[in-house]
Amino acid sequence: MAELGFIGLGIMGKPMAGHLLKAGHKLYVYDIVPASVSELQNQGAVACASSKEVAEKVDTVFLIVPDTPDVDAALFGKNGVAEGIKAGSIVVDMSSISPIATKEFAKKLKALGVEMLDAPVSGGQVGAQNATLSIMVGGPTAVFEKIKPYFELMGKNIVLVGGNGDGQTCKVAN
Numbered sequence: 001m002a003e004l005g006f007i008g009l010g011i012m013g014k015p016m017a018g019h020l021l022k023a024g025h026k027l028y029v030y031d032i033v034p035a036s037v038s039e040l041q042n043q044g045a046v047a048c049a050s051s052k053e054v055a056e057k058v059d060t061v062f063l064i065v066p067d068t069p070d071v072d073a074a075l076f077g078k079n080g081v082a083e084g085i086k087a088g089s090i091v092v093d094m095s096s097i098s099p100i101a102t103k104e105f106a107k108k109l110k111a112l113g114v115e116m117l118d119a120p121v122s123g124g125q126v127g128a129q130n131a132t133l134s135i136m137v138g139g140p141t142a143v144f145e146k147i148k149p150y151f152e153l154m155g156k157n158i159v160l161v162g163g164n165g166d167g168q169t170c171k172v173a174n
Contacts, residue, residue, distance in 0.1 A: 001025050004150070005054035005061040006045075007074050007081070008095070009036040012121065013064040015128040016094070019153045020062075021045055028057045051075070055084035060147070064094040064121075068101045075105060087113025092147055094135070096120040099168035102138070106164035115143045116164060120171035121155065132156045136174070138167030 001024045006017040009031040017040055021027050027045040030053065031037055037047045048054045051074045055061055061081055063074055071093055075081045081091060091109055093102065093116065106116040117139035127133040133155035137144055144160045151158045161170045 002060065002150075003028070003058050005029070005048075005058040007031070007051050007054055007061065007063040008065040008070075009033075009040060010064070010066070011125045012094075012128045014040065015125075015131075016064065016121075016133075016154045017045070017062070018043065019131050020150060023153050025150075028054045030054045050079035050084075051077075051081045052079040052084035055081040055086075055089070059086065059089045060092065060150075061085065061089065062092045062094060062150075066095070068097040071095050071097050071105065072101070076108065082109070082112060085109075085112065085114055089114050090143055090147065091116045092119055092150075093117070094119045094121055096171050097168060099165040099172065102168045103165040106139070115140060117143055117147060118164060118167040119147075119151065120167055122171065122174055123155070127155070135159070136161050136167045136170040138162055138164050138169070 003026045030048045121133040123133040134157040135155045
């Protein structure tokens, strides 16, 4: 079983992270709303004090937060993922954000030796709870293949649609 990070435990993130936990993975979690963490902590997740701390503990970090500025802050803000992540790691952004910003985030992470997938989801809260989300993925094929088993714990219709930013473009078109 893998050690994974998950940032953003709102109505979508909490059930998605829960599926990873139920599958037996060790999960390090963070949310800006501390109360969001307790339910998963009760299921065995390890609470972290920041996105940076999550990134320090794992090689794969998932995040799903509300909008582009939130992803920017989680990745590159004070105590963000970029401050703690190791070269060779993978960031999987499952938020629905700007394709243009996503391409820039991927470039900035690549400069740190980190790969990125953009993997926005469709299916709403019910899809997140039932692990039936559609996941539109942009990024390198080899990274997608490595992460796909985790996607399969959260969704049913999982498609690599192209390079970084293309998952977001597909979501916008959807």
